[in-house]
Amino acid sequence: xxxxxxxxxxxxxxxxxxxxxxxxxxxxxxxxxxxxxxxxxxxxxxxxxxxxxxxxxxxxxxxxxxxxxxxxxxxxxxxxxxxxxxxxxxxxxxxxxxxxxxxxxxxxxxxxxxxxxxxxxxxxxxxxxxxxxxxxxxxxxxxxxxxxxxxxxxxxxxxxxxxxxxxxxxxxxxxxxxxxxxxxxxxxxxxxxxxxxxxxxxxxxxxxxxxxxxxxxxxxxxxxxxxxxxxxxxxxxxxxxxxxxxxxxxxxxxxxxxxxxxxxxxxxxxxxxxxxxxxxxxxxxxxxxxxxxxxxxxxxxxxxxxxxxxxxxxxxxxxxxxxxxxxxxxxxxxxxxxxxxxxxxxxxxxxxxx
Numbered sequence: 278x279x280x281x282x283x284x285x286x287x288x289x290x291x292x293x294x295x296x297x298x299x300x301x302x303x304x305x306x307x308x309x310x311x312x313x314x315x316x317x318x319x320x321x322x323x324x325x326x327x328x329x330x331x332x333x334x335x336x337x338x339x340x341x342x343x344x345x346x347x348x349x350x351x352x353x354x355x356x357x358x359x360x361x362x363x364x365x366x367x368x369x370x371x372x373x374x375x376x377x378x379x380x381x382x383x384x385x386x387x388x389x390x391x392x393x394x395x396x397x398x399x400x401x402x403x404x405x406x407x408x409x410x411x412x413x414x415x416x417x418x419x420x421x422x423x424x425x426x427x428x429x430x431x432x433x434x435x436x437x438x439x440x441x442x443x444x445x446x447x448x449x450x451x452x453x454x455x456x457x458x459x460x461x462x463x464x465x466x467x468x469x470x471x472x473x474x475x476x477x478x479x480x481x482x483x484x485x486x487x488x489x490x491x492x493x494x495x496x497x498x499x500x501x502x503x504x505x506x507x508x509x510x511x512x513x514x515x516x517x518x519x520x521x522x523x524x525x526x527x528x529x530x531x532x533x534x535x536x537x538x539x540x541x542x543x544x545x546x547x548x549x550x551x552x553x554x555x556x557x558x559x560x561x562x563x564x565x566x567x568x569x570x571x572x573x574x575x576x577x578x579x580x581x582x583x584x585x586x587x588x589x590x591x592x593x594x595x596x597x598x599x600x601x602x603x604x605x606x607x608x609x610x611x612x613x614x615x616x617x618x619x620x621x622x623x624x625x626x627x628x629x630x631x
Contacts, residue, residue: 295336304332354384355596356404358397360417360482362389364512365568366539366585367415370438373589374413381597383410392511394418401427409433411596416440418481434599436592441483449599450612451592455484458581458617459491459537462563465579465619466533467499469627471561474505475531477520477541479512488537488565488581506531517544525552532560532628539566542578546570562624576623583617591615 297315301308306329313321314329332338355378359367375385386409390396394417401424404412411434416424419440428435428446435448442448466474476492478485489507496503508523510516517536521544524531536542542564549556556562557576564571564580571578591613598609 295338297338299336300329300332300338303336304328351410351600352408353382354386354407354409355411355413355593355600356386356388356400356407356409357413357415358388358390358400358404359415360390360397361392361512362387364540366566369585370415370589370592373586374593375589377590377593378597381601383597383600390417392417392513394421394424397421398423398427401431405431405433410600411435413438413592413596414440416482419443419483420481434596436596438588438592439482439484449595449609451588451595451615452483452612453583453588453615453617455487455581455617456491458583458619459488459535460495461619462535462579462581462625463492463495464499465621466535466561466563466625467496467501467503469533469561469625471533471628472501472503473529473531473533474503475508475524475527475534476505476537477508477517477524477535477545478510478537479516479541480509482512485509485512485537488535492535512538512540514540514544514547517541517546518548519544521545521548522552525549525554530560533625534560534562536562536564539564539568539570542566542580543568543570546574546578556624557626559629561626561628563619567620574624579622579625580620581617582620584615588613588615 297308297311301311304311306325310325311329314326357371357374359371362368371387378385386404386407388400388403390400397416401412412431413436415438418424419437420443425443425446428443428448437448437450439452442450474492474496476489478489480486492505496505508520510520517540524534534545536545554560562578564578566585567580567582571580595609595613
């Protein structure tokens with residue numbers, strides 16, 4: 278029986294993978310020529326490149342990433358720590374970064390900190406032990422002392438996504454200019470006649486601080502006697518729900534409500550629906566990001582919009598500038614700041630007449 282089984286399985290053994298030696302033999306060139314072609318060396322003639330790549334295709338040759346990494350002292354992997362992968366915005370950011378890194382031959386190792394800064398610290402340590410070549414970080418709380426200490430000891434290139442760079446930390450940054458869109462949204466609500474505002478915000482990340490400052494500064498500059506009550510908490514659907522319940526219970530009630538985050542917007546709209554409050558008629562409402570709930574809601578929700586995937590691409594570009602520097606190329610900026618814009622829709626309307 279054992280002999281029969283061996284006979285049956287002998288033909289199932291995986292064939293040996295072709296290596297650079299086989300490619301060189303098939304192309305009729307030296308191994309050094311194959312190496313130059315596959316590494317993208319500029320000192321290679323077009324004819325040589327065609328011959329070698331034809332042999333690569335015929336043999337189905339695939340470079341050994343581990344061997345390449347050992348030769349170059351790299352793992353061709355990048356760590357990405359996100360504060361909450363359940364947030365659709367962060368999922369889109371990761372998608373943008375992964376696509377760009379994949380184009381350059383890097384794989385992505387993803388960790389999720391579930392909004393806990395101490396998990397950020399653990400994940401940074403874990404990714405260091407995995408010997409990633411660089412880090413992209415969307416931290417739960419960038420100024421937490423333990424997080425700052427971990428960042429100062431990283432030892433590989435770091436890019437922060439939409440976070441402040443703590444003092445003493447060597448990093449690049451890809452971020453959004455949240456203030457522009459939020460100022461335009463607040464100004465529009467003031468022009469519609471609103472004077473009582475409520476802002477639901479998360480935090481303490483940079484987006485929350487930027488949005489809150491923009492709202493408060495715009496109302497102060499308007500000089501129309503407008504007031505705004507702030508409802509801080511976590512960037513979560515649950516906080517959006519509970520904050521909206523508090524807003525609806527206040528007297529006098531705010532006539533214009535701004536949800537400073539897509540998950541906050543989702544929770545707030547659920548509460549408004551449950552309470553029978555009609556958006557655009559009983560209360561004006563502005564959210565953040567063109568996620569599904571903003572598009573399908575009736576009436577459509579006015580939002581502060583941004584190109585979410587683009588910031589992931591920008592973060593990857595900044596990291597690649599350190600991982601794959603180009604001799605004689607233009608100096609890469611320390612940060613890339615992408616715009617936001619306000620999109621007016623029927624959910625923002627003049628206040629209801631008492």
